[in-house]
Structure formats: C-alpha cells, structure tokens
Amino acid sequence: MPMEPTPFRHHNPAGPVYRRGWVDEAVAAIEADQCRTADTHLIRLIVPALSGIDIYLKDESTHPTGSLKHRLARSLFLYALCNGHIREGTPVVEASSGSTAVSEAYFAQMIGVPFYAVMPRTTSAEKIAAIEHYGGNCHLIDDGRALYAEAAALATRLNGHYMDQFTFAERATDWRGNNNIAESIFTQLQGEPRPLPDWIAMGAGTGGTSATIGRYLRYRQYPTRLCVADVEHSAFFDCFRTQDRSHVCERPSLIEGVGRPRCEPSFVPGVVDRMMKIPDVATIAAMNVLSRRLRRSVGGSTGTNFLALCRIASEMRSAGQAGSLVTLICDSGERYRQTYYDPAWLKARGLDPAPFEIALSSFLDTAQPLALAVEDVVNPQSPRSVA
Known part of the structure; x- marks a missing residue:
C-alpha cells in the first residue's frame, strides 16, 4: 500500500490562490537561477588508440541538482507557471524514479510551493534524501506500474x-x-576540429531530451544522427522497432533514469535515426570503465550512453572513418553507492560486469573491434539512416 504523504508546511488548505504578481515573481526566480548557473562542460575524452575519432561528454552532473533532469524540471515549472497550472500555494506532484523529483523539489522550494514525489519503493536512498533535503515529500509505492495513476490521484x-x-x-x-x-x-x-558530430548517443527516460535533440538537428539541417540507447525491461526499443506504441514491459528497468514500462508520450520515434538495446550488465561495465578514465564516478544511465557511443566508434574505426561523437554524463555515481557500485548488490542480481569491462577496456586501449552483441535497429524512414 502507498504511504500517505506527510503534510507540507506551505500547503494552503483553502486551495491555490491566483495572483499574477506571484506568478511573475516565480518565473523571475527560476530565470535568475539559470542566469547564475554556468552552462555544463563539454569534456573531450582523450583516447589515443582512436586517433581521428573525437569523443565528447556533455557533463550534466554539474547542474545544481546534479543531473540532466535539472534542465527538464526548469522547463516543466516554467511551462506549468506560464500555462496557469501552478499558482501561489499549488501543491506539485510528480511521478518519478528519482532524479526528476530531486530537481523539481529544488524548484518547488525556490518558489515556495509544496512538492510530492510518487516513486517506486526501490528508489535509491540517496535520491530520497536529496528530495527531502529540498523540502519535498516522498510518496513511495510498491507497484511501479501504478506510478502514473497514483500521482494523478x-x-x-x-x-x-x-x-x-x-x-x-x-x-x-x-x-x-x-x-x-x-x-x-x-x-x-564550434572551436573543435570536427564541430559537426557524426552521432549523438543517449538514453531515454521520458524521451524529452531525445525529442529536443532530434528536432533541433532537423531544424538546423545538421547531418548529425541521433542514436538512442535503451535498456532491458523497457518498451522504447520495441516501440521503435515495430513502430507500435502499444508495447509494454511488466518488469521495471534496473537502470534508474532510463527505460520505461510503456512507450511514453514524450518519446518521438520519428526523430531517432537508430536505437540499441544495451544489456544491464554491459551498462554497469561501461559505467565502471568510464568512471576510471574520468577519475570520478558516473551513474548507470551514463554507462548505457557510453557503451552505445563506443559501439558506434568501433564501427567507424572498422570502416576507416574519422569524425566526432557526443554523449551525456547524466549524473554522478555518488547516488548509486548502495546499488550499482555495491558488489553485494550486483551479486544478489547475478550481475558480473568484469568480462564486459575487459572487452570495453581492450577496445579503448587498442581500437580492436568491440565484441559486444546488442539488439540494434535503424529507422528506415530516416533520411539520414545508415546501411
């Protein structure tokens, strides 16, 4: 049974109050926060063995709330405020596996409205603590399939x-x-040797970021292609492969922040040029390999992104192609010390990333083809699809 949320100190029992001046102040506060925040870094990962293939990592972990979802939360709050959905005293509720709720709790606290996160009970303790740090309430449920309905209720x-x-x-x-x-x-x-990347590789949680990137590529008429990496126990890959949005998955994704049990409304298959389905154990292996090369830890979804990018790099190398590739560091590994970085947690789930780490490290050290079989499909309707 879901836990009843605790009362929030700012909640107004009489209901939300409409005051245009308050809305103006709330929007101004969020915009001022963006002005104070420098853009996230674009890191070039030096891999000598892959001479001619430049790898870049957009580090979204440096946002104030520590993840890619900071951008989304800011946009969602501005959208809701400017459409009249959030007024003074309006309680805000979100269905989330963690990171979005952390970021939304931050913005809710900033403008002084109560926030409730409806999340699976399996959400990491670190994310729950972060939500509560920003004054949010965690409403935990046992059945992840009921996430949407419980949040709406x-x-x-x-x-x-x-x-x-x-x-x-x-x-x-x-x-x-x-x-x-x-x-x-x-x-x-703009100042890099190959300023138009061949590919941008990333995962999908809501699908909103892939939709933004895919649309922008077409709007600017760039030749860059978009590869979306999915995970096990997620509906996105089958939705893309069959062009049927009705696919569902009964089991939840093991990798927080990416993968969904249904094809979410914000996922736009038509702007995606290619999809891969990455095994969870390979995701964790890639997370570990990249963390060692950066000398700091990254989260699981970053491992998904990085493995897809490395597979593309291996194909380019085998074909004698030069170019640049971009992926995202979605969040820090500090939030996953009790899960993906815990050997006991991995053992309990039968996950041994060591063989995959050896294969990926060998590729990065020698540029020998990356021997990793993953499900892979190209969008036949994409004007930039590959053979």
Missing part, C-alpha cells in the same frame, strides 16, 4: 497539479534553441 486529493514529466517533457522544452541542450552542444563544439 494524489494531485487530485491535494487539489494540486500533476506535473506529468512523461507527457509534457517533449513540449515544455523549446527545441528550436533558447540554450537547450542541443544548442549548447553545438555552440561548445
């Missing part, structure tokens, strides 16, 4: 607003520019 009970990141992620962000993540990447690449 809780918002109704509180006379609040259900943010619904999985529906509104793709429309809340201005994909034409306005310093979105795609525009930021291309601006930062």
